[in-house]
Amino acid sequence: MAFINKQKLNRLKQKANDLLNRTLDQHVTLAVTGLSRSGKTAFITSLVNQLVNEGNNSQLSFFNVVHQGRFIAAKRVPQKHLHIGRFEYDGAMSAFSQAEPKWPEPTHGISEMRLAIRYKPKDSLLKYASDVATLYVDITDYPGEWLLDLPMLSQTFEEWSKQTSALLSSAPRNAVSKEFLEKVHAIDPFEIVDEQVLADMSQEYTKLLLHFRHELGMSVIQPGRFILPGELEDAPILQFFPFTNFDELDKEAYQNASDESFIGMLRARFIAYKERVVKVFYKEHFTHFDRQIVLADCLTPLNNGPESFADLKMAMTMIMQSFSYGQSSLFSRLFSPKIDKLLFAATKADHVTPEQHKNLAALLDQLVYQTQHNLNYDVIQMKTLALASVKATLSGKSNYKGQSIPVIKGKRSDNHQQITVFPGTVPNKLPEQEFWQKEAFNYIKFLPFQSIGQHECLPHLRMDQVMQFLLGDKMK
Ligand SMILES: Nc1nc2c(ncn2[C@@H]2O[C@H](COP(=O)(O)OP(=O)(O)O)[C@@H](O)[C@H]2O)c(=O)[nH]1
Ligand SMILES: [Mg+2]
Known part of the structure; x- marks a missing residue:
């Protein structure tokens, strides 16, 4: 009698398991964009790198599923669309893992890859199930320049x-x-x-x-x-x-x-x-995205001067039109949107000292703020933060004229020399004339500072917060 019960129980368990796996397998299409050189390739490489090597010295404490010990493993699986180029993860990783690490080569056009992330759901739906779920993430990399064309319509x-x-x-x-x-x-x-x-x-x-x-x-x-x-x-x-x-x-x-x-x-x-x-x-790609991250390099225009910065502001306004889902918006008149979460990230935050990160995020917030308020964003949840996909500097303190000042240390990409600098302050709002008259912000390009193995995690800033915002709610 007891034996039959056990068999029955196992069958029930299997059934429950199948049901659970069916209901908990989820898909999310994550689009990554930004103008050329804003850091898309570095970002996607780091995102995938952190996830597939999780557990190997990863730093993802703000990603709840990891923090709560429910993350099992992530792996790359064949992508969804066969007619779209594959995101060159291995190529990018080998650039970072050379004895003299380099930044990956620039890419053109659109590319795609798919990750399968296995995790334990927080509240199991069924008592006898094995409690493992999979989230499939389709990552698409496309040029932000393509969004600049929407107003032409x-x-x-x-x-x-x-x-x-x-x-x-x-x-x-x-x-x-x-x-x-x-x-x-x-x-x-x-x-x-x-x-x-x-x-x-x-x-x-x-x-x-x-x-x-x-x-x-x-x-x-x-x-x-x-x-x-x-x-x-x-x-x-x-x-x-x-x-x-x-x-x-x-x-x-x-x-x-x-x-x-x-x-x-x-x-x-x-x-x-x-x-x-x-x-x-828009029809073939954009309208199928569930989540979007827009990367912006605010530091280069800040270094270039007022005209370059004003141009970035104008470009951001144009880009925002693609996320304006108000009834009378150009976008909504033409397409039916799907995106429910939109993250703006100021990239390359490792170029400035850590106490400037808050300002950098605030500055980007201002760049999108105006449009944010003019348009109807009811359906989209938005967030702004400053990140470094691949941290190329170390931060610390240095003595300058008897005072302790924050500094960053890195390897210049022009002459490969190590330097320690305070690159300057980042304004926390749109800079006015006064800012431009002062000594310009000193932007120095750095090389990645440490060679890492193909299966080690890249050093980063706030990639875990990005994951929590973009994927966290799908992995509860
Ligand atoms: N220091 C630093 N530099 C970065 C970072 N991300 C990108 N870069 C720099 O920006 C350049 C362009 O990045 P890439 O990812 O190729 O931009 P994409 O054109 O948007 O794909 C790289 O070659 C790096 O020099 C970062 O997190 N930290
Ligand atoms: Mg690229």
């Missing part, structure tokens, strides 16, 4: 051209865009288009955009796809540019211009770009 070619020409003709962009603007000026808009000329000029425009981003430190780049084309490199759909002389154009002739004319083809490509590139990205 509500513009005509004429409106976009006027706005973009104004940007090209003002400081600091005007210093390098003069030649290009003159060439556009010399075009006869109603002439039959020479596609080669159009391709060459588009290339010139793209070069300008790359220069704005990487030499001048500007953030507003439109079309954003031009500098990170992904699989569309050299496609004619990326070959157009703003037309600069709308004021001199005969309105009716413009309306009637055929697609074979110069202006007609520019307009047709602009329209096709919006439909086939911008909208497609």
Whole structure:
């Protein structure tokens, strides 16, 4: 009799277990974005590294499932979409694990990977179950520049051209865009288009955009796809540019211009770009994201000066439109959103001394604050913090003129020398003239400071808080 009961009990246990596993297997799609060089590759590498090596000296005390001893293990599993590039985790890790560790190579376009995280749920649903659940996390890395294109959807070619020409003709962009603007000026808009000329000029425009981003430190780049084309490199759909002389154009002739004319083809490509590139990205990718982290490097623009910083602010406002789910917002009119948690992270916090981190987070908060209040964010939970995906400095105190001051120590990436510095203070709100007149913030690029094994954890700042915010509620 007792034997039968035991068998029955085992069957019941198995049933309960199956049921539990079915109900507790969860999926979350986590999107990671930010403008180029904001630190996406470093961030995803660190996130995956901390999770798959958990237990091996990891520092994740603010991640509840770890803190409470319920984390079992995480591993990489085949990704969801086979047509999307794989995130190069191994390549990035081998850069960090060389004898002379380096930062991973920059990547272009979109990539993906999937993690399976096994953990013990806090409250078991069924008494006899084995209490193990799996959370599948699909991580997508995509360029923040692509989000800069959303506002184009509500513009005509004429409106976009006027706005973009104004940007090209003002400081600091005007210093390098003069030649290009003159060439556009010399075009006869109603002439039959020479596609080669159009391709060459588009290339010139793209070069300008790359220069704005990487030499001048500007953030507003439109079309954003031009500098990170992904699989569309050299496609004619990326070959157009703003037309600069709308004021001199005969309105009716413009309306009637055929697609074979110069202006007609520019307009047709602009329209096709919006439909086939911008909208497609939102439909195929963006609308499927559950959670989003937006990375921002606030320190580089702070170091570059007021124009660069103002540009970052404008770019953040444009990026925020993709998360504005109010009824009358551009986004909601076009797409149905899904994102319920949005994290803004100021990256590379290890470039400043620890007591400045609070200011850094407050500064980023201010950058998104205005939009946050103008728009309706009822459905999204938001948070701002300062982090270092891969900490490349050590912090401490140093004596300066008899006073103890906070310092960071690291290996300069330009000359590979060890230095100890106080890089300066970070303003806790949008800097005003006064800040820029004082000695500029001293941003020094560092190399990762210690070589780590492929299965060791990378040193970081606040990656555990990121995990708690983005995944914690799914692992209760
Ligand atoms: N010190 C420090 N530098 C970082 C960190 N994350 C990124 N960087 C620097 O920023 C550069 C660009 O980062 P990456 O992740 O490639 O940016 P992505 O273009 O957004 O993928 C790296 O090569 C590093 O020099 C960090 O946590 N700490
Ligand atoms: Mg990258």
